[in-house]
Amino acid sequence: MKGAQKPRKEPRQARSRFLVETIVEAAARVFDAHGYDGATTNLVARVAGVSVGSVYQYFPNKDALVTALHERHVRHMLRILEEVDAAAGGASLRETTDLLVAKSLDVHRAEPRLQRLLHADLPTLEQQRALSAASRAVFDRSRQLLSRHRAEIAQPDLDLATYVVLRMFEELVHAAALDPPPGVEDEPLRRAISDAILGYLTLAAPGARAGSPTDRP
Amino acid sequence: MKGAQKPRKEPRQARSRFLVETIVEAAARVFDAHGYDGATTNLVARVAGVSVGSVYQYFPNKDALVTALHERHVRHMLRILEEVDAAAGGASLRETTDLLVAKSLDVHRAEPRLQRLLHADLPTLEQQRALSAASRAVFDRSRQLLSRHRAEIAQPDLDLATYVVLRMFEELVHAAALDPPPGVEDEPLRRAISDAILGYLTLAAPGARAGSPTDRP
Amino acid sequence: MKGAQKPRKEPRQARSRFLVETIVEAAARVFDAHGYDGATTNLVARVAGVSVGSVYQYFPNKDALVTALHERHVRHMLRILEEVDAAAGGASLRETTDLLVAKSLDVHRAEPRLQRLLHADLPTLEQQRALSAASRAVFDRSRQLLSRHRAEIAQPDLDLATYVVLRMFEELVHAAALDPPPGVEDEPLRRAISDAILGYLTLAAPGARAGSPTDRP
Amino acid sequence: MKGAQKPRKEPRQARSRFLVETIVEAAARVFDAHGYDGATTNLVARVAGVSVGSVYQYFPNKDALVTALHERHVRHMLRILEEVDAAAGGASLRETTDLLVAKSLDVHRAEPRLQRLLHADLPTLEQQRALSAASRAVFDRSRQLLSRHRAEIAQPDLDLATYVVLRMFEELVHAAALDPPPGVEDEPLRRAISDAILGYLTLAAPGARAGSPTDRP
DNA sequence: CATGAATGAGAGTTCATTCAT
DNA sequence: GATGAATGAACTCTCATTCAT
Structure with a gap:
């Protein structure tokens, strides 16, 4: 490229x-x-x-197609974020996450290899310039969604948390779509992805592990 | 390929x-x-x-080089797992994770693009046959390490947990090495990765877990 | 190939x-x-x-060029057969053969090594499929020409005779073009080729072996 | 041993x-x-x-192997000529030819592709120098055999006749071994080869050409 | 002499890209 | 604008041949 x-x-x-x-x-x-x-x-x-x-x-060249595909994917993800946001009035972080995982899995399962390619090859490219613009929108939208659940989130730096969550999310959804663990049903798999995200976000300060912030009403 | x-x-x-x-x-x-x-x-x-x-x-061909590089990486990771295992007598899961993250980051930072390539392109190949053999060793070794901390882990299915942890781990280390979030120091970044893993593993079951119909022993 | x-x-x-x-x-x-x-x-x-x-x-590849050259040669030979057929109203088999030999020699002398290559390498290939289609035309046309002189031909099986004549013809013309016997003029050489074909076709039935068919009292 | x-x-x-x-x-x-x-x-x-x-x-190089294989083949053919010569006391030309055809067919059928290669590729090579030496022996031996049947041979130039006969012989035996006409039994095939050679050698001078006695209705 | 690892020129083939129509 | 035939740089891979051991 x-x-x-x-x-x-x-x-x-x-x-x-x-x-x-x-x-x-x-x-x-x-x-x-x-x-x-x-x-x-x-x-x-x-x-x-x-x-x-x-x-x-x-x-202008082959890579421009990949860039376009990335933007298409970003638009797709934005739409999903929009939908989830709209549908979830007073939903909990868990509920929202579950919904996002389910919808994203559908997207990735439709074209798993393409998604892997976009996820993997693009950072390699010098296209990060172009990408960061498009990706920024997803980042911003995701951060916004997280900030709405600020009370449920233990991580102090929300920017960093968004970065980490997006990475985990993409990777786990990719993996589940392209290379799922053998003998695992769909439901526990989706559950595990949600757990990973929720676990990270809600992890209490070290030592205070037992009392999770979500325990509060 | x-x-x-x-x-x-x-x-x-x-x-x-x-x-x-x-x-x-x-x-x-x-x-x-x-x-x-x-x-x-x-x-x-x-x-x-x-x-x-x-x-x-x-x-025999170009791809065989990639396969060899993958095996080299697997050996590398196994060595790290070995070292951490040896060094950590009665260390906690958190301490062990922190150590693994630190060591892995060094490896990935030395050749970030290669690591991305191995992580990304290989699943695409039909080489999963050959790979699963090599990867299996990492999986087994990781699972063994996790099982030693069984008491600290809330996730019921240790196979699935290993799968998820390995994915998160690789992806976050890759990302941190290749495409780190702007303006974040190294320490909080490493901390975030450990948090993601620890958070997932130690996530207390939501209060409603008992009622989940899919949660079979 | x-x-x-x-x-x-x-x-x-x-x-x-x-x-x-x-x-x-x-x-x-x-x-x-x-x-x-x-x-x-x-x-x-x-x-x-x-x-x-x-x-x-x-x-699509190098061999396709050879195949095309073969077809070109076949077309060439067909044209010659056509010409000879047209020109020779009531010509004898000898006259027709002489003409064919002369014309073919011209063709082969123009590119002797190519003709050898086509003659030699092609049967080796799995291309007989494709070739037999093209070659069949030459075979059929030759057989037709021979059948017109049925009265002059002693061989009972005309298919076999065509097969044998084509082989002899091609080989002797090749040899004469590429590797002629030293010190032999063109005319006796052409004559020898015609003799070979005529001799085979007109050979009397076995039993008359000792002498030529014209020995009859 | x-x-x-x-x-x-x-x-x-x-x-x-x-x-x-x-x-x-x-x-x-x-x-x-x-x-x-x-x-x-x-x-x-x-x-x-x-x-x-x-x-x-x-x-010294790959082609030297081909040359050696050619010499091997020439020795083989010489041996056959020797055997036939020895076995055939007062045999007729037809009988001798039949025997040669049968024996040669065995040789060629054992390794048809090699024989074709030797027949075809060698003249192409610059090895004609080396070959003519080896081939000369076969030529001489064949000429000698033909001269013994001088009385049965109508062709005036025995050198040319030997040249033509060798070419026909090799080609027809090759063809019969590698690419035989479909649906033809072995016996008529061998017969046809002998006919070709005999027909050429015994062809009466032109002018004496009469209506073939085997004319069918 | 035998060995066979090492060499590297060179072959066939592909495919992103251009531009005359 | 649209087309797609034409381009040719560049790549993977082979294999005849050599030479240090």
Whole structure:
């Protein structure tokens, strides 16, 4: 992979926007099915039903497709955060977390290899520039959600906590989707992910382990 | 990446063993510096100070190098587990975890991109066959270490707990090494990783746990 | 050599057809000059004045070029058969054979090494599948020509006779073109080839072995 | 056989001769099984049970193995010519030919691909120098045999006749061994080969060509 | 002499990218 | 804009050959 890349031109017209969407969806299918190396730009074009030239009209190079896929994923996650936020009026942190885990698992299970690729290869790229912008939104939204449950959270630094939670969350959902532990049912698996997040957030100061903050009404 | 690959021939003599080691170390440097695609077999050979032919004498193809690097990493982690186990006579789970985090961070910081590559690309490969053998050792050793602290662990299923802990551990250490949160000192960062693991393991059961229908002994 | 190979795409447009022809002609020159091993795909491309990529656009691999050259040769031979057939109204078998030998010699002398390669390497390949289709046309056309002279032919099984004649014909023409006997003029050489074919076809039934069929009182 | 103890000096040569033979036989197997390209010198060495270095001790390069195989074949053919000559006291040309065809077919059927390779690739090589020496012996011996049947032969130039007969013979035997016509029994096939040779040799001078006596209705 | 690890030139092939149509 | 034929740099991998042991 070379360098960070934004779409070459912003699709102004409806047709263009549709074309870009078509290409991105094709890219999602192709990258999920073949991995980064196996995914050729020509194949993406063929699957999208357009010519390679058209792909390059909107994406200056192969990595730009990956960047676009990342943004697509971020949008997806933002939507989920939105939904959960909306649906959960006075829900507890546990309930909210459970819901997020369940919804995210659905997303990752739909295209596990692509998600792994996005999670893994992107930090490698010099694209962090482009990414941090998109990722920032997820970070901010997540932090906001956590701050709403500030009372239930023992960790003092909420920025750091958000960072850690996002990492754990992504990784565990990835793992559960792509490489689940053998012989474990879905429910305990989701439960374990929630536990990991909840456990971290609610961990009392060292020594005070027994009295968890969630014990309070 | 193609398929799983074992070393082509087992290095029997001292000279060969040395050569293989040289090649693997060169591969580590090259993969860490250039990523999977950027790492060419010719470059690995050049860095190792041998000819391409010699690389292919011992590794049937490029992916075999990655597999070897994975095994090298696994050996590394096993050594760390061993050391921590030996050093920690009656240490608490927290102390043991802190030590593991510190030592692992050193390993990952030495070659962060390689570690990311190993963590990310390998599950993609069909090499899980070969890998599971090597990874199993880490899993078993980790589980054994956890079981020694059984009393401090609230999670009922120790296999699942080991799976989750290993994932969290690897991911958070990777992240801390490759993409640390801005403005966070090393100490709190390490602390956060330990908290995540400890929090998950020691999470007291929610008051409603007894009623959960899936919680079978 | 790997496996049988048809052209990757049928050249629909005039430009493509011209390109394919150019490549095949270049391949003919290169294979004739360097043999199978010495002929590199890059050299074929260079001689054709195109890029390697263009060669692979139409021929999936090196062997596909050989297959194409075989088909080119078959077409050539068919054309000759056609011409001879057309020109020879009531010609005798001898006259027809003489003409075929003369024309074929011209073809083989133009690129003797290529002809040898086609004659020799192809049966080795698994390409007999693809070849038999093309070769069949030559066989059928030859058989048809022979059957027109049925009265002059003593061999009972015309299929077998065609098989034998084609083999002798190809081999002797090859030999005469590539490795002629020293000190023999062209005319007696051509005559000898015709004699071989005529002699076989007109050989009287066994029992008349001692003398030629014309020995009859 | 290893118990035999000859003077200490002599075995060195004997051993070398044996080694050379071993290598050549291994080469025969390998070239027959894999063709020229597929036959690697390392494989030949492995099959021979010696090291590559030993192969290169006696054969300066890969083509030297082919040359040796050609000489082996020539010796084989000479032996057959010898046998036939010895066994056939007052045999007719037909009888002699039949015997030669039968014996040669056995040889070629044992390693058809190798024979094709020798027949086909060698003229291509620059080894014609070395070959003509070896081939000359076969040529001379064949000519001698033909001259013994001078009375039965109509062709005026015996050198040319020998040349033509050898070519036809080799080609037809090759073809019969490697690529026989479908649905033809062995006997008629051998018969056809003999017919081809006999027909050529005994063909009466032109002009005497009469309507074939085997004309069918 | 025998060995076989080491060599490295060079081959076939792919695929991101361009640009004339 | 859209197309897709054409490009060619660059990669993985092979194998004839050498030479230190």
